[in-house]
Amino acid sequence: MAKLVETSPTFTVALDAMGGDYGPEETVAGGVQAAREQGVGVVLVGDETKIHEELAKLQLDGLPVYVEASHGIIEETDHPLQAIREKPTASIVEATKLVRTGRTQAVVSMGSTGGAMATSSLILGLVEGMERPALGGPILGQLSSAVILDLGSNVDCRPSQLLGFAAIGTAFARKIQHIENPRIALLSVGAEEGKGNRQVREAYSLFQENLQNFVGNIEGVDIFHDKADVIVCDGFVGNILLKFAEGLGMKLIASLPALLESAMPRESILKLGEGLLSGTNVAETLGGAPLFGVKGVSIVGHGRSRAPNIASAVHMAKRVWDSGMNDAVEKELSALHQKVANPYG
Amino acid sequence: MAKLVETSPTFTVALDAMGGDYGPEETVAGGVQAAREQGVGVVLVGDETKIHEELAKLQLDGLPVYVEASHGIIEETDHPLQAIREKPTASIVEATKLVRTGRTQAVVSMGSTGGAMATSSLILGLVEGMERPALGGPILGQLSSAVILDLGSNVDCRPSQLLGFAAIGTAFARKIQHIENPRIALLSVGAEEGKGNRQVREAYSLFQENLQNFVGNIEGVDIFHDKADVIVCDGFVGNILLKFAEGLGMKLIASLPALLESAMPRESILKLGEGLLSGTNVAETLGGAPLFGVKGVSIVGHGRSRAPNIASAVHMAKRVWDSGMNDAVEKELSALHQKVANPYG
Numbered sequence: 001m002a003k004l005v006e007t008s009p010t011f012t013v014a015l016d017a018m019g020g021d022y023g024p025e026e027t028v029a030g031g032v033q034a035a036r037e038q039g040v041g042v043v044l045v046g047d048e049t050k051i052h053e054e055l056a057k058l059q060l061d062g063l064p065v066y067v068e069a070s071h072g073i074i075e076e077t078d079h080p081l082q083a084i085r086e087k088p089t090a091s092i093v094e095a096t097k098l099v100r101t102g103r104t105q106a107v108v109s110m111g112s113t114g115g116a117m118a119t120s121s122l123i124l125g126l127v128e129g130m131e132r133p134a135l136g137g138p139i140l141g142q143l144s145s146a147v148i149l150d151l152g153s154n155v156d157c158r159p160s161q162l163l164g165f166a167a168i169g170t171a172f173a174r175k176i177q178h179i180e181n182p183r184i185a186l187l188s189v190g191a192e193e194g195k196g197n198r199q200v201r202e203a204y205s206l207f208q209e210n211l212q213n214f215v216g217n218i219e220g221v222d223i224f225h226d227k228a229d230v231i232v233c234d235g236f237v238g239n240i241l242l243k244f245a246e247g248l249g250m251k252l253i254a255s256l257p258a259l260l261e262s263a264m265p266r267e268s269i270l271k272l273g274e275g276l277l278s279g280t281n282v283a284e285t286l287g288g289a290p291l292f293g294v295k296g297v298s299i300v301g302h303g304r305s306r307a308p309n310i311a312s313a314v315h316m317a318k319r320v321w322d323s324g325m326n327d328a329v330e331k332e333l334s335a336l337h338q339k340v341a342n343p344y345g
Numbered sequence: 346m347a348k349l350v351e352t353s354p355t356f357t358v359a360l361d362a363m364g365g366d367y368g369p370e371e372t373v374a375g376g377v378q379a380a381r382e383q384g385v386g387v388v389l390v391g392d393e394t395k396i397h398e399e400l401a402k403l404q405l406d407g408l409p410v411y412v413e414a415s416h417g418i419i420e421e422t423d424h425p426l427q428a429i430r431e432k433p434t435a436s437i438v439e440a441t442k443l444v445r446t447g448r449t450q451a452v453v454s455m456g457s458t459g460g461a462m463a464t465s466s467l468i469l470g471l472v473e474g475m476e477r478p479a480l481g482g483p484i485l486g487q488l489s490s491a492v493i494l495d496l497g498s499n500v501d502c503r504p505s506q507l508l509g510f511a512a513i514g515t516a517f518a519r520k521i522q523h524i525e526n527p528r529i530a531l532l533s534v535g536a537e538e539g540k541g542n543r544q545v546r547e548a549y550s551l552f553q554e555n556l557q558n559f560v561g562n563i564e565g566v567d568i569f570h571d572k573a574d575v576i577v578c579d580g581f582v583g584n585i586l587l588k589f590a591e592g593l594g595m596k597l598i599a600s601l602p603a604l605l606e607s608a609m610p611r612e613s614i615l616k617l618g619e620g621l622l623s624g625t626n627v628a629e630t631l632g633g634a635p636l637f638g639v640k641g642v643s644i645v646g647h648g649r650s651r652a653p654n655i656a657s658a659v660h661m662a663k664r665v666w667d668s669g670m671n672d673a674v675e676k677e678l679s680a681l682h683q684k685v686a687n688p689y690g
Contacts, residue, residue, distance in 0.1 A: 143596045152534055155542040189497055189584040197500040197581040220588030224596040236542040237582055239534040241589055243565030248593060251488045251569040259620045264608050275604045 009064055012041030013317050014095040014104040015310070017051050018073045019111025021303045027110060028054035030310025035063040037311060040318055043104055045070050045095040070094035074115035076303070081118050092116055096123045099296045106297035106317035108288060110305045117153055120291050120298040127330045129337045130293035134165055135235070135300070137172065137289040139242050144223050147172050147182075148231045151289070152239030159203035160340055162186070162232050166211055167332035168292045169230030175325035177229070181213055185228035187237065188217035199234065207232075210339055287312025290320050292329055297321050354409055357386030358662050359440040359449040360655070362396050363418045364456025366648045372455060373399035375655025380408040383660055388449055390415050390440040415439035419460035421648070426463050437461055441468045444641045451642035451662035453633060455650045462498055465636050465643040472675045474682045475638035479510055480580070480645070482517065482634040484587050489568050492517050492527075493576045496634065497584030504548035505685055507531070507577050511556055512677035513637045514575030520668035522574070526558055530573035532582065533562035544579065552577075555684055632657025635665050637674055642666050 015031045017024045024046055031042040032055070041064040044051050048069045055065070072087035074080065084093060092111055096119045098104040109116045117133050126133065136149020147169045154161060166184045173182035186203055188196035193204050195217055207214040218227050220241075233241075253273035260269050287309050288301035297320050301313040320326065360376045362369040369391055376387040377400070386409040389396050393414045400410070417432035419425065429438060437456055441464045443449040454461045462478050471478065481494020492514045499506060511529045518527035531548055533541035538549050540562055552559040563572050565586075578586075598618035605614050632654050633646030642665050646658040665671065 140593075142600065143593065155534060187585060189500060189581055197579075200581075220585040220590075221592035221595075223589060224592035233585075234542075236534055236545075237585060240532060240565040240578075240582060241585065244568060244586055244589065245565075245593060247566035247569035248485075248488065248590060250566075252597065255487065255620075259617055263613050263617075268608050272604055272608075275600075 009039055009041045011106075011318050011321060012043060012064070012104045013314050014043045014045055014068070014098040014107045015314065016091045016095045016107070016109035016111050016116075017044040017046035018070070018091040019109040019303075020301070020305055020310075021110075022306065023110065024050050024054050026305065026307045027310055029058065030305070030307035031314070032058050032060065032063060032065055033307055034311040034314035035065050036061075038315055038318060040064075040314060041104075042066070042314065043068050043095075043098060045098070046091045047071075068094060068098065074112050074119075076112045076114075078112065078115065080112065080114040083115060084118055084122065090115075092119050093123070096120055096298070099298070100124060105321050106299065108299045108301065108310075108313050108317050110288075110301040110303055110310060110313070113152070113300050116298065116300045117291060120294045120296065124294050124296035124298065127293045127295060127333050129164060129333050131161075133291035133293045133298075134168055135289050136165070136169060136238070136292060138177075140223070140245065144226070145177065146223060146226075146229055146231050147177070148187075148223070148233065148238055148241070149292070150233070150235035150238050151242050152235045154234060155236040155239075157199065157234040159199060159206045162199070162203045162234065163206055163210060163336060163340060164333055165232045166207065166214075166230060167336050168329050169232065170213070171325055171328035171332050172290075172292070173229045175323035175328050176319055179229050182229035183215045183227070184211050184213050184230045184232065185215050185218040185222075187220070187223075187231050187233040189219065191217050191219060191222075193217070203232075206340070210336065287314070288316050290316065290325070293333070295326070295330075297326060354384055354386045356451075356663050356666060357388060357409070357449045358659050359388045359390055359413070359443040359452045360659065361436045361440045361452070361454035361456050361461075362389040362391035363415070363436040364454040364648075365646070365650055365655075366455075367651065368455065369395050369399050371650065371652045372655055374403065375650070375652035376659070377403050377405065377408065377410055378652055379656040379659035380410050381406075382656060383663060385409075385659060385663055386449075387411070387659065388413050388440075388443060390443070391436045392416075413439060413443065419457050419464075421457045421459075423457065423460065425457065425459040428460060429463055429467065435460075437464050438468070441465055441643070444643070445469060450666050451644065453644045453646065453655075453658050453662050455633075455646040455648055455655060455658070458497070458645050461643065461645045462636060465639045465641065469639050469641035469643065472638045472640060472678050474509060474678050476506075478636035478638045478643070479513055480634050481510070481514060481583070481637060485568070485590065489571070490522065491568060491571075491574055491576050492522070493532075493568070493578065493583055493586070494637070495578070495580035495583050496587050497580045499579060500581040500584075502544065502579040504544060504551045507544070507548045507579065508551055508555060508681060508685060509638075509678055510577045511552065511559075511575060512681050513674050514577065515558070516670055516673035516677050517635075517637070518574045520670035520673050521664055524574050527574035528560045528572070529556050529558050529575045529577065530560050530563040530567075532565070532568075532576050532578040534564065536562050536564060536567075538562070548577075551685070555681065632659075633661050635661065635670070638678070640671070640675075642671060
């Protein structure tokens with residue numbers, strides 16, 4: 001990877017080639033697809049032999065695709081921090097180091113979310129006030145463009161943390177979705193103030209005091225009624241919702257053939273299923289979600305991602321980088337930090 | 346309603362004719378449908394004049410349908426306890442009194458869930474150890490028959506309350522669904538012990554110690570993978586899921602015409618939508634859900650219920666009554682109560 005910085009395009013991404021259920025086959029293909037379609041540089045980080053085997057199957061045509069050797073993989077089943085100690089040259093670790101040293105502008109991984117979060121936190125560092133990165137984004141494709149966070153990294157949240165998520169979501173909606181004044185809501189079991197669990201009831205007044213665009217509580221059904229641009233919940237609720245939507249979508253699609261077999265050909269049913277799935281499967285739509293609160297662009301994607309999804313994740317990395325969203329997040333959080341000094345500490 | 350007990354069928358239900366978005370029009374029609382199709386007695390409780398206006402539109406043919414006068418309605422927006430004091434002869438109150446005095450075997454309402462819960466708790470009483478009724482049942486129609494509870498009545502739960510929900514769900518699965526040894530799971534963000542928020546982590550060991558059929562944690566996606574028959578969560582999570590599923594289903598169906606317009610006629614699209622909806626809309630499938638932990642059969646249905654859904658809710662009341670489920674719930678909770686004396690009180 002000599003002279004990478006000198007010869008690469010403006011934006012180069014470090015792609016964890018070993019991550020995901022279908023790495024390196026799909027990750028390498030996805031990286032090459034991104035380089036071809038988006039004009040970005042891609043550094044494939046992983047087992048050199050395996051990566052070159054995959055590259056040999058593809059047309060490279062002088063694309064800015066590079067290979068960086070690493071050894072070992074942090075698995076879903078590993079304890080993240082322990083795994084980083086025991087596998088200091090694992091693919092996600094080496095990929096993240098490329099951002100730290102300025103050789104790439106972002107890191108993208110379809111591997112263990114915990115592994116990516118721990119690596120990004122340790123190597124790139126966290127914005128002041130964040131205990132761990134937050135995960136979020138629009139999870140419902142065409143069905144709802146609302147940014148929902150946190151999606152699983154913070155399961156027991158103080159109200160002040162929820163306030164931080166609101167600030168992060170606002171920066172995302174502004175910079176990535178170009179919504180000037182995103183409306184912010186708390187996800188709850190009733191619209192009125194006073195509805196909800198203790199966490200949400202306490203957060204309500206904190207949101208009212210600190211967020212000009214707070215529109216109050218919304219219920220689960222309102223996610224589909226365009227009542228808010230940023231929907232805040234703790235990672236326990238968010239993760240259950242995310243995976244519930246995925247399961248519900250897949251199950252609905254599986255039920256289509258029985259409902260439709262007499263009405264249309266099998267091929268059309270599959271196509272319809274894909275159309276519906278794009279609304280319920282984050283891997284299909286977004287490609288990947290940014291780790292918010294990390295000092296650097298770090299994108300995690302779904303383990304089941306295929307090449308086109310991986311190319312989408314690279315595209316998300318580039319959008320986050322181009323938009324200056326990370327700076328905006330840092331600014332928003334720092335402003336909040338000065339106003340609200342950990343009120344429920 | 347003179348001589349009701351002497352002349353009525355074995356099972357008679359008190360139906361809150363004023364409840365729901367479409368009462369008394371749909372409630373009266375639904376009650377009459379239930380009497381005709383299920384051979385049950387139905388006492389319509391509400392504004393006599395309005396009920397008789399609706400009855401005049403229908404063929405009664407000597408069906409065991411009766412009218413009981415009441416005055417006032419407890420609305421969704423009312424504070425339940427306050428409303429019971431201020432409207433002591435409201436339809437849900439009078440309907441519930443009919444169960445208390447033994448004139449009917451069950452009460453069914455499509456009105457304010459909070460109103461029905463408060464009325465049932467005050468007039469019928471709660472099983473020892475319950476602070477308020479729990480709500481639950483299979484919410485996903487053909488997509489998953491798993492019983493999920495609580496669905497919204499208990500938003501901040503101690504682990505011992507979750508254990509109570511497991512016992513209730515077990516009784517429901519056994520008596521209503523005829524599953525001999527229902528598998529019980531905790532809804533969480535990862536399958537392994539130790540995954541989840543504090544509440545779930547604490548409940549895990551309590552479940553392990555006290556429930557022979559505890560299969561561990563499941564994730565949101567596993568609800569669709571038949572990993573458990575009874576899925577326990579607190580009412581905050583359960584209610585958000587319930588309404589999210591409803592919203593997602595409606596939104597998916599709304600997107601069908603655009604996806605299908607060239608492939609099939611409009612009528613077929615609507616039919617397909619109905620087929621899909623039956624999997625995501627509790628009002629369409631279950632009709633109503635029992636209030637668990639109440640000393641008597643009390644069913645609450647969705648406000649948007651139409652006549653056929655209301656007839657289904659009456660049918661659910663009859664099934665709960667016939668099955669002896671309430672006695673089983675009381676027995677299970679009392680057994681737990683002796684083993685676990687409020688360990689996290």
